[in-house]
Amino acid sequence: MEKTLDQFSIGEKGTVKRVLAEGKIKRRLFDMGITPGADIYMRKKAPLGDPIEVTLRGYELTLRKNEAICVTLEVEDK
Amino acid sequence: MKKFALAGNPNSGKTTLFNSLTGSTAHVGNWPGVTVDKREGVYKKTPNPVQIIDLPGIYSLSPYTPEEVIARNYILDEKPDCVINIVDATNLERNLYLTTQLLEIDVPVVVALNMMDAVEKAGDKIDAAELQAKLGVPVIAISALKETGLKDLMNRAYEASGAEREGATVLSDTPVAHLIGDVKIALKGQNVEDPLFHAVKLVENDSIEVEMHKETTPMIEEFKHTFSDEVFGDDFEALIADGRYKYISKNFASAVTKKEKDTLKMTKSDKADKVLTHKIWGIPIFVVILFAIFHLTFAEDFLYLGAIFKLPTLEELGLLDEAGEPLNAGVLILSTLYDGQLSSPGVFINNVWNDLIVGQFFGWLGGLVEESSMAPWAIGLINNGIFDGISAVLSFLPPILVLFLFFSILEDSGYMARIAFILDRMFRRFGLSGRAFMPMIMGFGCSVPAMINARTLADEKERTATIRVIPFFSCGAKLPILTACAGAIVAWFGISNADAITFGMYILGIVAAIVTVLLMRSTTLKGETPPFIMELPAYHAPQFKNLMAHLWDKTKHFVKKAFTIILASTIVIWLLSHFSFNWHFLEDEQINESILAGVSQFFQPLFTPLGFGSQLGQYGWVFVVAVVAGLIAKENVIATFATLAACLMAVVGMDFGKLAIDAEDGVDAVQAMIMATGITVPAIISFIAFNMTTIPCFAAVGTAKAELDNKKRYNGTLVFWLTTSYCIGAMVYTIGSWWWTLFIWLFVIALVVTGIVLWNKYGKDWRKHLWARGK
Structure with missing residues (x-):
């Protein structure tokens, strides 16, 4: 099943399928390691639910839902 | 001399390595992006000394952020003899991403595998030899913090710098x-x-x-x-x-x-994180921590013990003589810690420094000068011009250092980055990202590094707005204005708590920043909210060595400033206040005939709406002088009062029947001003607010100019500071004096907001309409 990163609930895991963004944001996501094939684990949400914190490639990254919506992941069906 | 450049991800330990190599005390912090400009130092243990250049931390060589462009241009244009790529071994994958880009440049590269001690501690292993074979460049395991492997690293870099290297790509x-x-x-x-x-x-x-x-x-x-x-x-x-x-x-x-690990088991960092960034408690915890820091630094009544238990004062205990002075040295020492209320650690250090060290020393020094056979004007210049000015500034060293220590701990531990995470949602409402929080909170220390740090903001408009409001986050040098004025209000009018006033003024600055950012982002600096994609470093205990380095740096900077720019300005002010326009030396009593008085009286009416203008009568111009002197350095504001206090005492002392005030203390100096001018409490608070939000010191203005790098934006910034401070000052004064003016202000604000909203909605149509009619 495919799902965008902003839809993840805490503790959910997925593998990046594609990143649909433009310019600066796209490059930044790529530079930080969000590329197809990367495993992402949803760690937590900030107070008020946004931004979110994820673990990928062995480190913690924070990004907003606005940016997370650009990242589509493959998640295992429950 | 050969040049080695240090390149690596933010927070990979680059600056720590730079400090270990060069013995420098550059600022190190635990959040991404502490180094934003390149810095140079010398390493001496190679056969010939080499120059080390610390480049800003970057994730990539993309063209999108200024620091990435700085690093990239440096390596390409300046052609260092070797690039030392520092790689955080605990986070190898993302760190090597930059390495693959650096390897494409035709320059010798050596990889320093940092934090290997942390990797081993976690039970993991990294094969440096295998990495070296695959990357095709030397890989050396080091620990920048424990200073292991550094010699080996530098020797290998020195060897590598001797040969040419052709770029290689991993994209084949x-x-x-x-x-x-x-x-x-x-x-x-x-x-x-x-x-x-x-x-x-x-x-x-x-x-x-x-x-x-x-x-x-x-x-x-x-x-x-x-x-x-x-x-x-x-x-x-x-x-x-x-x-x-x-x-x-x-x-x-x-x-x-990787060691087989139970993935469900939480590390210490995870546990701390769970509490500190909690969904509900995260923000309250942050506010409590901020308040605790101010309470520990400024509270005269620590934990409110004195108020709660109604503790007896020293006077009630019979430990003071008739003049209100301590009976003996023992009581004097006790008085630094206790007088009916317990001093907070910050206040205790402050009292020890001021009552026992600075006060005694300058008292003794002043006595020597007084008894010497110098001309009266020379004695006046040295005692009232120089000593009073310097000691007034030095007396504020303790609170600045204590406050700075706390901020360093927050930064070093990695909590600051979490605060950005917690506050991002709020910042977005104002059109900024959570990242803008970092330069802003750094502003509490000093505006100059804060403005430089604003470079980590990639969006030009966000950066401009941030740089403009940084001075509203009251810096260390503005603290003396706050503490001295608040102290004087408490002492003279006998109202309220000093720490409440101080805290309130800090809040006022923050509110001013929020409101003006909102205004700018919806008028002159419109634009989309910039992205927020940021690494959160792992928590770690602050390093004692690092903290001390920060403090030492700060002390050096402050003392240097006290003895150079501030000393020069106090002398100039003393001279201008003791000579008339036809260069006659004036006695203290004749201060109103001085050049300084003449010029300042001319500008005095300008400040009437703020409460410290014409209504203060013939000595009211002292506040004008203080404001102008503050443009050079904010420490000057109180130093000016101290310099002028002696003169005013001479004049006013007669009118008021010789009230003994020791001008060497900033609080007393402000009391002298209150006595001479009859300034009201709202006007003093307006004066603080004006100084806090107006054009900052020379150094900060220069930094803002360099960072904005755009004449129009820079001029706009100066106008912005002046109007903001004038409005805030006027608002504080009028509302404080006549509460009903609050409604007038609210009406004006409502009018402005409606105007902006309407303009943003229909402005385009109106302009089109006018344009069509004009044709």
């Missing part, structure tokens, strides 16, 4: 490998240096490169038409970034052996 398995090869050959034919690097960047469609090599781009465009990847289409930038990560995960996974 990607579909664009062929294209990169062709472009490289074409560039080589044009005698371009670093052809491989430029070729990759051109294929990526990098904006800087496309501008530089216009004649080569058609070749790439042509290739693009014939090409389509199933995942990336013709987006080569994405394809290349992906290619790098693919290569890294394929090739370097075998070099890392």
Whole structure:
């Protein structure tokens, strides 16, 4: 099943399928390691639910839902 | 001398390595982006000394942020003899991403595998030899913090710098490998240096490169038409970034052996994080921590013990003599810690420093001068001009250092980065990202590094707005204005708590920043909210060595300033206040005939709406002088009062029947001003607010100019500071004096807000309409 990163609930895991963004944001996501094939684990949400914190490639990254919506992941069906 | 450049990800320990190598005390923090400009130092233990250049921390050599461009241009244009790529071994995958880009430049590269001690502690293993074989450049395991492996690293770098190295790419398995090869050959034919690097960047469609090599781009465009990847289409930038990560995960996974771990088990960092960034408690915890810091630094009544238990004062205990002075040295020492209420640690240190050290020393020194056979004007200049000025500034060293220590702890531990995470949602409402929080909170220490740090904000408009409001986050030098004025209000009018006033003024500054950012982002600095994609470093206990280095740095800076720029300005002010326009030396009593008085009286009416103008009568101009002196350095405001206090005492002392005030204390100096001018409490608070939000010191203005790098924006910034401070001052004064003026202000604010909202909604149509009519 495919799902965008902003839809993840805490503790959910997925593998990046594609990143649909433009310019600066796209490059930044790529530079930080969000590329197809990367495993992402949803760690937590900030107070008020946004931004979110994820673990990928062995480190913690924070990004907003606005940016997370650009990242589509493959998640295992429950 | 050979030049070695340090390059690496933010927070990979680059600055720590730089400090260990050069013995410097550059600012180190535990959040991404502490170094934003390059810094230089010298390492002496190689056969010949080498120059070390600390480049800003970067994740990539993309053209999108200023610090990435700084690092990239440095390596390409200045051609260092070797690039030392520092890699955080606890986070190998993402760190090597930059390495793969650096390797494409024709420059010797040595990889320093930092934090190997932390990797081993976690039970993991990294095979440095295997990494070295795969990367094709020397890889040396080090610990920048424990200073292990540094000598080996530098020797290998020194060896490597002796030979040429041709750039190599890891992209040979990607579909664009062929294209990169062709472009490289074409560039080589044009005698371009670093052809491989430029070729990759051109294929990526990098904006800087496309501008530089216009004649080569058609070749790439042509290739693009014939090409389509199933995942990336013709987006080569994405394809290349992906290619790098693919290569890294394929090739370097075998070099890392992770200990079998129970993934559900939480590390210490996770546990701390769970509490500190809690969904509900995160923000309250942050506010409590901030309040605790101010309470520990400024509270006269620690934990409110004195108020709660109604403790007896020293006077009630019979430990003071008739003049209210301590009976003996023992009581004097006790008085620093206790007088009916317990001093907070900050206040205790402050009392020890001021009552026992600075006060005694300058008292003794002043006595020596007094008894010497110098001319009266020379004694006056030295005692009232120089000593009073310097000691008034030095007396504020303790609170600045204590406050700075707390901020260093927050920063070092990694909590600051979490605060950005917690507060992002709020900042977004004002059109900023959570990242803007970092330079702003640094503003509490000093505006200059804060403004430089604002470079980590990639969006130009966000950066401008941030730089403009940084001075509203009251810096260390403005603290004396706050504490002295608040102290004087408490002492003279006998109301309220000093720490409540101080805290309130800090809040006022923050509110001013929020309101003005909102205003700017909806008028002159409109734009989309910038992205927020940031690494959160692991928590770690602050390093004692690091903290002390911060403090020492700060002390040095402050003392240096006290003895140079502030000393010079107090002397100038003393001279101007003791000579008349026809260069006659004036006695203290004749201060109103001085040059200073003449000039300042001319400008005095300007400040009437703020409460410290014409209504203060013949001595009211002292506040004008203080404001102007504050433009040089904010410490000058209180130093000016101290310098002028002696004169005013001489005049006013007669009128008021000789009230003994020791001008060497900033609080007393302000009391002298209150006595001489009859300034009201709202006017004093307005004076504080004005100084806090107006044009900052010389150094900060210069930094703002350099960072904005745009004449129009810079001039706009100066106007912005002046209008904001004037409005805030007037608002504080009028509302404080006549509460009902609050409604007038609210009405004006409502009018302005409605105007802006309407303009943003319909402005375009109106302009079109007017334009059509004009035709």
